[in-house]
Amino acid sequence: MQSQVMVEVRDLAKTFKGKNGDDIQAVKGVQLDIRRGEIYSLLGPNGAGKTTTISMISGLLAPTRGDARIGGHSITREPLQAKQLLGVVPQEIALYPTLSARQNLDFFGKMYGLTGTELSRRVDEIVDFIDLRERQNDRIETFSGGMKRRVNIGVGLLHKPQLIYMDEPTVGIDPQNRRRVLDTVQRLQQEMGMTVLYTSHLMEEVQEISDRIAIIDHGEIIAEGTLGELIQQIGEEDRLTFKVGTQSVPDALLAQFKQEVEGVTSAVYERHDVTNGESETLAQVDGIVTIMAKRGRKALPDLLRIADDAELDVLSVEVREPDLEGVFLHLTGRALRD
Amino acid sequence: MRKIIDIAINDLRIVFRERGIWINLLVIPIILSVVIGLANGAGASSDTASTGPSILIDVIDEDSSPLSGQFLDELRAANANFVLCPLDNNNGDVCQLGGNTFDAAQAETRLREQTSLALLELPAGFSAALESGTNVSIVYRSNEEATAPSYILQAVQATVQRFGASIVAGRVGGQVVADLPGTALGDAERAQLVADIRQRAQTILNDQPSVVNAVIGTPQEAATANDGGFNQSVPGIATMYVMFAIFPAAVALMTERKQGTLQRLVTLPLTRAQILGGKMLARFLLGMLQYAIVFVFGYFLGVRYGSDPVALGLTMVLFALCITALTLALSTLLKNENQAGAITLLLTLTLAPLGGAWWPLEVVPDWMRTIGHISPVAWAMDSYSSLIFHGGGLADVLPYLGVLAALTIVFFLFGVIRFRIE
Numbered sequence A: 001m002q003s004q005v006m007v008e009v010r011d012l013a014k015t016f017k018g019k020n021g022d023d024i025q026a027v028k029g030v031q032l033d034i035r036r037g038e039i040y041s042l043l044g045p046n047g048a049g050k051t052t053t054i055s056m057i058s059g060l061l062a063p064t065r066g067d068a069r070i071g072g073h074s075i076t077r078e079p080l081q082a083k084q085l086l087g088v089v090p091q092e093i094a095l096y097p098t099l100s101a102r103q104n105l106d107f108f109g110k111m112y113g114l115t116g117t118e119l120s121r122r123v124d125e126i127v128d129f130i131d132l133r134e135r136q137n138d139r140i141e142t143f144s145g146g147m148k149r150r151v152n153i154g155v156g157l158l159h160k161p162q163l164i165y166m167d168e169p170t171v172g173i174d175p176q177n178r179r180r181v182l183d184t185v186q187r188l189q190q191e192m193g194m195t196v197l198y199t200s201h202l203m204e205e206v207q208e209i210s211d212r213i214a215i216i217d218h219g220e221i222i223a224e225g226t227l228g229e230l231i232q233q234i235g236e237e238d239r240l241t242f243k244v245g246t247q248s249v250p251d252a253l254l255a256q257f258k259q260e261v262e263g264v265t266s267a268v269y270e271r272h273d274v275t276n277g278e279s280e281t282l283a284q285v286d287g288i289v290t291i292m293a294k295r296g297r298k299a300l301p302d303l304l305r306i307a308d309d310a311e312l313d314v315l316s317v318e319v320r321e322p323d324l325e326g327v328f329l330h331l332t333g334r335a336l337r338d
Numbered sequence B: 001m002r003k004i005i006d007i008a009i010n011d012l013r014i015v016f017r018e019r020g021i022w023i024n025l026l027v028i029p030i031i032l033s034v035v036i037g038l039a040n041g042a043g044a045s046s047d048t049a050s051t052g053p054s055i056l057i058d059v060i061d062e063d064s065s066p067l068s069g070q071f072l073d074e075l076r077a078a079n080a081n082f083v084l085c086p087l088d089n090n091n092g093d094v095c096q097l098g099g100n101t102f103d104a105a106q107a108e109t110r111l112r113e114q115t116s117l118a119l120l121e122l123p124a125g126f127s128a129a130l131e132s133g134t135n136v137s138i139v140y141r142s143n144e145e146a147t148a149p150s151y152i153l154q155a156v157q158a159t160v161q162r163f164g165a166s167i168v169a170g171r172v173g174g175q176v177v178a179d180l181p182g183t184a185l186g187d188a189e190r191a192q193l194v195a196d197i198r199q200r201a202q203t204i205l206n207d208q209p210s211v212v213n214a215v216i217g218t219p220q221e222a223a224t225a226n227d228g229g230f231n232q233s234v235p236g237i238a239t240m241y242v243m244f245a246i247f248p249a250a251v252a253l254m255t256e257r258k259q260g261t262l263q264r265l266v267t268l269p270l271t272r273a274q275i276l277g278g279k280m281l282a283r284f285l286l287g288m289l290q291y292a293i294v295f296v297f298g299y300f301l302g303v304r305y306g307s308d309p310v311a312l313g314l315t316m317v318l319f320a321l322c323i324t325a326l327t328l329a330l331s332t333l334l335k336n337e338n339q340a341g342a343i344t345l346l347l348t349l350t351l352a353p354l355g356g357a358w359w360p361l362e363v364v365p366d367w368m369r370t371i372g373h374i375s376p377v378a379w380a381m382d383s384y385s386s387l388i389f390h391g392g393g394l395a396d397v398l399p400y401l402g403v404l405a406a407l408t409i410v411f412f413l414f415g416v417i418r419f420r421i422e
């Protein structure tokens, strides 16, 4: 009987040397267990340490401390056995641009130890799976971003790995291709029984596909569990967002929201400056007040009245049911988006 | 091993998709070999340029007999490039006599100045002595420089032996015929005759009629007479273009690091040795292909690569290995593609002329020749020059090959220890 645990990560840590000599603690002792056949997501903002964590699990980076075991094989002590179980979909497209899709698949297939008819059969299957049969003999450099991403994923599936990791596979592609990638992830689990380790900074997609989620911030896992378990941690709070444009919001007003309105647990103001690319002149300022409240709809009239009294012009209002964004905000006091 | 070869094949496939690869591999090196060869004097010495350099051997034939003439014919036949002066002088004055002949003293000077590479004196009474079976000395003198090649002495010795043996055989035959009693021989007589011939041959061979005295002259400046032309430009340009073929591996590694394929390779079930081995094998093979292309073309230009194919092959392999290892070492010091491209171009354009790829190091001042030997190119060119110009063999080029091998090991260790993929 195979163990139920596919990946065991124990006290994994990585410290980089920064430019001026000081240490950058990118990952600080991560601990997690991924079960066979589940989609497990690492959710965290940019710079949280997702890529660094996954690079250590895949043997690309040597950990400063700790270890990871894939199917029982230590990535530091039995790297070849561990890597044989692992399919990799790196965050950046990692393909040979001047070779065709098929040549890329062929080459990486050989590197996984596939040969002869088995290799060509697998490449055929993958080409169909990523829906690129017609374009398989065209050079990668002629492909659109979405097509490249599909080949990038295909390479990781060639040897039918038990575990596949995908590092932000939806970054920088259009909604249609993003949909396709998410569907692919779910098909991998359902049709092929693979275990998937998925990373993203987008809570919507993580929420949609994951069986279990770990939230990572500043190199540490700050919460882990199913979506339901995570949302329970914040006690079913609703999230209200007020758009306020260029107006500034004093801290006193935020404090007032918290004190005077029943059920409000936090109120945060954030400014998003949008600059014109070339000239770097300020094109637009988006001010947003995010408020967490139990039964948000009931709290809304009071909040708007207080804002009105303070001469804050609320341009739009949104009320959302409990979600991961709320969990993150609750745990860190910051919004997940950058 | 399988995976190393697959990585190498994949890398070569990528290389051959580069635009202009055949221009770099085929067109430019061939044009340069021709142009630089012509500039260095190929074709200038009109009648011999196409068959190789003339090797001037001064001859003082005091005997001037049919037999001494025969001996010289034999010697000529030993090497197509031998020119016996003054006998073989032509309208182009290949012997550089300026219309005169020379006496023994002048011949000495010609030897010292390396106008000629060897001096052969056949004494008066050469044929008489041979016929009577008494000892005779041919005097062979050469300049001790590496450019006074041992193969001239070897040719003379071989000629002496062959010539001596034929005289012996003739005399044995003659004597046997003379002693024949004209009628049919009985078994006993035949046996007696065979024994007789054997005994006489033995006797005659025991006083071998010729002894060669090699008199080594005083070394002077290195010879430059025959260094020009395609014999210099073909190995020179080939060697430079082997660097142009291999060094871009450093750029390719930077590209692969940037495009993430190198990192992906690390996450596959491969060892670091397999990855690096495959990449280096690809470039080594490309370097050898470059050598083959220019050398084959050089063959059609009339370049002959000496008589030791093993030594030639080893020189090619060791130089290509050395540059491959240097590339690996270099790539651990480089940061990005542009820097890699600039530095490897600069390095090629420094190491090539410094090491004698553009002109023979024999023509540069001593101090420059010494400095030039920091370039691996110099050691390879020393070896080619010994093999192609001077008829050297493996034993002669072993020191050069040793240096190339040592450099290879140093670069390789440096590269392997320092190489980081992430």
Ligand SMILES: Nc1ncnc2c1ncn2[C@@H]1O[C@H](COP(=O)(O)OP(=O)(O)O)[C@@H](O)[C@H]1O
Residues within 6 Å of the ligand: A016, A017, A018, A024, A025, A026, A044, A045, A046, A047, A048, A049, A050, A051, A052, A053
């Ligand atoms: N090679 C490196 N050298 C120095 N710092 C690094 C290196 N790679 C990542 N970091 C730093 O480590 C932190 C985590 O990065 P990363 O793992 O890429 O985050 P994520 O993938 O979650 O966006 C960041 O602060 C990043 O700047």
Ligand SMILES: [Mg+2]
Residues within 6 Å of the ligand: A050, A051, A052, A091, A167, A168
């Ligand atoms: Mg990342």
